[in-house]
Amino acid sequence: MKKITVNITWDNNYGAWLDILPGCVAVGDTLDEVKKNIKTAIDMHLAGMREDGDPVPGEFRSHYQLHFKQNTQALLHSCGDIVTQRALARATGINHKQINHYYTGYRNPRPEQRVKIVSGLHKLAHELLETE
Numbered sequence: 001m002k003k004i005t006v007n008i009t010w011d012n013n014y015g016a017w018l019d020i021l022p023g024c025v026a027v028g029d030t031l032d033e034v035k036k037n038i039k040t041a042i043d044m045h046l047a048g049m050r051e052d053g054d055p056v057p058g059e060f061r062s063h064y065q066l067h068f069k070q071n072t073q074a075l076l077h078s079c080g081d082i083v084t085q086r087a088l089a090r091a092t093g094i095n096h097k098q099i100n101h102y103y104t105g106y107r108n109p110r111p112e113q114r115v116k117i118v119s120g121l122h123k124l125a126h127e128l129l130e131t132e
Helices: 031-052 072-079 085-092 096-104 111-130
Strands: 002-010 014-017 025-028 064-070
Touching: 002 031, 002 072, 014 031, 025 031, 031 064, 064 072, 072 085, 072 096, 072 111, 085 096, 085 111, 096 111
Parallel strands: 002 064
Antiparallel strands: 002 014, 014 025
16 A cells, blocks of 8 residues: 655645645645545545546555645644643753744754654653553
8 A cells, every 4th residue: 555645734724735746735724624625635636637638646546545744833733732832842852932933833943853842742642641
C-alpha cells in the first residue's frame, strides 16, 4: 500500500495539499474537517482527471493510505485545546514566548526545536497516561 503525504498548515484555519497532486487543496476549521475535506477533494480531483483523459499519478492507481504531516503551527493549534503553551514550554525547555511565536506563525522553529516540541508533546501524553 502506497503512503501519500498530505501537508497540513494553519493560517486562521487548516489548509491541506499534496505535492504529487498540484491544485488539489482543501480547508477546514478543525483538523478532522480538513482531513475529511482533502479526502473528498482527492476523489473529485482524480475523477476530473479521469474524465478529462489526463494521466492519474501512479500512486493513486492502487490502494493508498494518506499520511498527514502538519507543520509546527498546525500541530500547535491542533493540540491547543488539550495542552497549554506553558505546559509545553515546561516539557520542552523552550520558553513560553518562543512557543507563542511558533503558535502564531510569527517565527518558524528550526528542525531541532520542532523535534523538542514533538518530544514534549509525547512526554506530556505519557504523563497523562500514567495518571490513570
